[in-house]
Amino acid sequence: xxxxxxxxxxxxxxxxxxxxxxxxxxxxxxxxxxxxxxxxxxxxxxxxxxxxxxxxxxxxxxxxxxxxxxxxxxxxxxxxxxxxxxxxxxxxxxxxxxxxxxxxxxxxxxxxxxxxxxxxxxxxxxxxxxxxxxxxxxxxxxxxxxxxxxxxxxxxxxxxxxxxxxxxxxxxxxxxxxxxxxxxxxxxxxxxxxxxxxxxxxxxxxxxxxxxxxxxxxxxxxxxxxxxxxxxxxxxxxxxxxxxxxxxxxxxxxxxxxxxxxxxxxxxxxxxxxxxxxxxxxxxxxxxxxxxxxxxxxxxxxxxxxxxxxxxxxxxxxxxxxxxxxxxxxxxxxxx
Amino acid sequence: xxxxxxxxxxxxxxxxxxxxxxxxxxxxxxxxxxxxxxxxxxxxxxxxxxxxxxxxxxxxxxxxxxxxxxxxxxxxxxxxxxxxxxxxxxxxxxxxxxxxxxxxxxxxxxxxxxxxxxxxxxxxxxxxxxxxxxxxxxxxxxxxxxxxxxxxxxxxxxxxxxxxxxxxxxxxxxxxxxxxxxxxxxxxxxxxxxxxxxxxxxxxxxxxxxxxxxxxxxxxxxxxxxxxxxxxxxxxxxxxxxxxxxxxxxxxxxxxxxxxxxxxxxxxxxxxxxxxxxxxxxxxxxxxxxxxxxxxxxxxxxxxxxxxxxxxxxxxxxxxxxxxxxxxxxxxxxxxxxxxxxxxxxxxxxxxxxxxxxxxxxxxxxxxxxxxxxxxxxxxxxxxxxxxxxxxxxxxxxxxxxxxxxxxxxxxxxxxxxxxxxxxxxxxxxxxxxxxxxxxxxxxxxxxxxxxxxxxxxxxxxxxxxxxxxxxxxxxxxxxxxxxxxxxxxxxxxxxxxxxxxxxxxxxx
Numbered sequence: 133x134x135x136x137x138x139x140x141x142x143x144x145x146x147x148x149x150x151x152x153x154x155x156x157x158x159x160x161x162x163x164x165x166x167x168x169x170x171x172x173x174x175x176x177x178x179x180x181x182x183x184x185x186x187x188x189x190x191x192x193x194x195x196x197x198x199x200x201x202x203x204x205x206x207x208x209x210x211x212x213x214x215x216x217x218x219x220x221x222x223x224x225x226x227x228x229x230x231x232x233x234x235x236x237x238x239x240x241x242x243x244x245x246x247x248x249x250x251x252x253x254x255x256x257x258x259x260x261x262x263x264x265x266x267x268x269x270x271x272x273x274x275x276x277x278x279x280x281x282x283x284x285x286x287x288x289x290x291x292x293x294x295x296x297x298x299x300x301x302x303x304x305x306x307x308x309x310x311x312x313x314x315x316x317x318x319x320x321x322x323x324x325x326x327x328x329x330x331x332x333x334x335x336x337x338x339x340x341x342x343x344x345x346x347x348x349x350x351x352x353x354x355x356x357x358x359x360x361x362x363x364x365x366x367x368x369x370x371x372x373x374x375x376x377x378x379x380x381x382x383x384x385x386x387x388x389x390x391x392x393x394x395x396x397x398x399x400x401x402x403x404x405x406x407x408x409x410x411x412x413x414x415x416x417x418x419x420x421x422x423x424x425x426x427x428x429x430x431x432x433x434x435x436x437x438x439x440x441x442x443x444x445x446x447x448x449x450x451x452x453x454x455x456x457x458x459x460x461x462x463x464x465x466x467x468x
Numbered sequence: 469x470x471x472x473x474x475x476x477x478x479x480x481x482x483x484x485x486x487x488x489x490x491x492x493x494x495x496x497x498x499x500x501x502x503x504x505x506x507x508x509x510x511x512x513x514x515x516x517x518x519x520x521x522x523x524x525x526x527x528x529x530x531x532x533x534x535x536x537x538x539x540x541x542x543x544x545x546x547x548x549x550x551x552x553x554x555x556x557x558x559x560x561x562x563x564x565x566x567x568x569x570x571x572x573x574x575x576x577x578x579x580x581x582x583x584x585x586x587x588x589x590x591x592x593x594x595x596x597x598x599x600x601x602x603x604x605x606x607x608x609x610x611x612x613x614x615x616x617x618x619x620x621x622x623x624x625x626x627x628x629x630x631x632x633x634x635x636x637x638x639x640x641x642x643x644x645x646x647x648x649x650x651x652x653x654x655x656x657x658x659x660x661x662x663x664x665x666x667x668x669x670x671x672x673x674x675x676x677x678x679x680x681x682x683x684x685x686x687x688x689x690x691x692x693x694x695x696x697x698x699x700x701x702x703x704x705x706x707x708x709x710x711x712x713x714x715x716x717x718x719x720x721x722x723x724x725x726x727x728x729x730x731x732x733x734x735x736x737x738x739x740x741x742x743x744x745x746x747x748x749x750x751x752x753x754x755x756x757x758x759x760x761x762x763x764x765x766x767x768x769x770x771x772x773x774x775x776x777x778x779x780x781x782x783x784x785x786x787x788x789x790x791x792x793x794x795x796x797x798x799x800x801x802x803x804x805x806x807x808x809x810x811x812x813x814x815x816x817x818x819x820x821x822x823x824x825x826x827x828x829x830x831x832x833x834x835x836x837x838x839x840x841x842x843x844x845x846x847x848x849x850x851x852x853x854x855x856x857x858x859x860x861x862x863x864x865x866x867x868x869x870x871x872x873x874x875x876x877x878x879x880x881x882x883x884x885x886x887x888x889x890x891x892x893x894x895x896x897x898x899x900x901x902x903x904x905x906x907x908x909x910x911x912x913x914x915x916x917x918x919x920x921x922x923x924x925x926x927x928x929x930x931x932x933x934x935x936x937x938x939x940x941x942x943x944x945x946x947x948x949x950x951x952x953x954x955x956x957x958x959x960x961x962x963x964x965x966x967x968x969x970x971x972x973x974x975x976x977x
Contacts, residue, residue, distance in 0.1 A: 333483060333514045336475035340517045341486035342594035342627040345470045373474045414555045417518055425590050429518040430555035431511070454477055 301361030368461025484916035494524025500542025519591035521563030595628035669907030712795025780955030
């Protein structure tokens, strides 16, 4: 076992402790020592424990996203990389660090623990996670590249699961059905759903106001295009929210998401379109009502979207009824 | 009534309906520095609707394109990067119009009416108008009257709205505030009037309601039995800057106490509302303000201190006296600092002094409400063991670092038993993943969606003046001498004496 305790850049990482083949208790003691050494870490404001579980490569990407949250990061983060070799001797390698972000004179301190789980320990992650959870605040587990199996021992210990249906939909056609089943056990946040927030709020926006509201009840045709998972989710949501029949909703592949609605109200026809036209990060809404000039709105998609989608997923607690509706609608479309 | 929008998330999402924001005084500072950056942020957060439009009305001659360019420049100085906001501005561009004219000229309003009708047709704004009076109060009567003459004060259909946003000051005293209200009410119902105090748009001010009414542990001690006294501080490090001539007319009591301080105080002292409906909250605020005791003229000198800053040093810079500021009378008697002792006559607060202070050129910019709790009935330690121990306090920091601090006694580590005060900090910005919206952003959206909770109702204004009028009367009558303080200090010794005579002292925020 080799352990080091080094103070680092005071603007970012306050201190780091690393060791191979260690026990959970040792890691906990090292973290307490790190906090003790750094006065800036004396007060900790936390709203959750975030556990990220995945293949080592996926964990690297997830770690970058978590860091992007920067000063909006009030959690303890546990990043668990699973060594795929079942025959390796069971054990843990750990790196614990204390991170500090300073904004306008106020500092936010959070701790990050990276674990590499070897051998059969991967089947008992609950025993690894439990000692690290902060008291009284929710535990959220995020699987960046997979869906949990129904028997996953982590599930009973967590309050909420974050998945990304788009990341797994390509390889697993039954992704949305599995997420729906998971959602009946505990609250699920799907990053793919949060990524669609721009389209959802722009679609809601096209029916705001007296000039366009009546058309919401008169939608007779919907065409949704996009990647495999998101297009089905969005189409399922529109199916249920607009009270349509599956035959009225067409779903097809495209590199970027676009939605086209046709509607009638008061004897006039109108089309409503919300689309990302190219790789440029801009979503466009066009309202074209018979007899009136078209109204165009363009919205720049926010930067840092992976972090923002994660932030949205972590901010919302409890079950998301709209998402459940969207999943239900998606099932109806997939099953036709 | 419009049917519900099936795609809107009812609990969480608030998207403004397509509407036209009509800004009077559009060529002024407030529009380019506050309103337009707030609109830009709302747009970037996708909270502005399709077709949203802005019509500027002012005397300065500008074309639509010049108005748009000026607003965009103003937003670029304080707002998002051009790259981030390019598409937003492209979609808003078609909705920016400008009407040049005098506020009293019917022709100005006929042209405004025509522009609004064009926008309804071209941008689907459906008759929704939000009039924003970003002009000096002296012009309000003329503008409101002209709007009524042009029949623009009523929405054209039952599904649409016409609302008017009024900026402070809401009058110079109770009487002028009432006159202003009568003017506004001649054209608009109270339900159409949104009086804006940007303090109420601050997250921590709203958090006061969450702290008090979402936690069972604070409410039982939020009363005369446990609270020794309350301190409200609104301190600014800046002087009057280029607002000298305005400040000569206003002073700290009108500029800060009548609105910001009393609004924060009302939220701190009010009873729990039965619901979170706008009027349920505002009813309780009015009740709290109504319970504030009013001074008799001869009491003002003993209960309220007014002062003005002399030259001094603030945050490492040498600064001049108030009387040397631009636009200020060299013999000015205008107060730049106020400290007051208030009492609230109701069951919850009877006998608990409320000390408020505000001033310019104080050591730092800070706004906070401190609940100073009573000392324990008996301290079981020797005096030497409890040196440095103050009674517990709960401090709500409103700006700049929004949060909550709890001060309590703890044992000093070591062999001896000594107790000292320590503070536990909760930083609001550090606890949540959401980005905090700016106050104007929040309030503009509220006005567009029609939520008046964070706007001030006419009876709140009247109650605030009821408290301030006797003080102003005594001051204007020359009954109370003007104290002086050095810039960079926490105020005059008279303010210290206000608390010292009751065995208390001001906190150092």
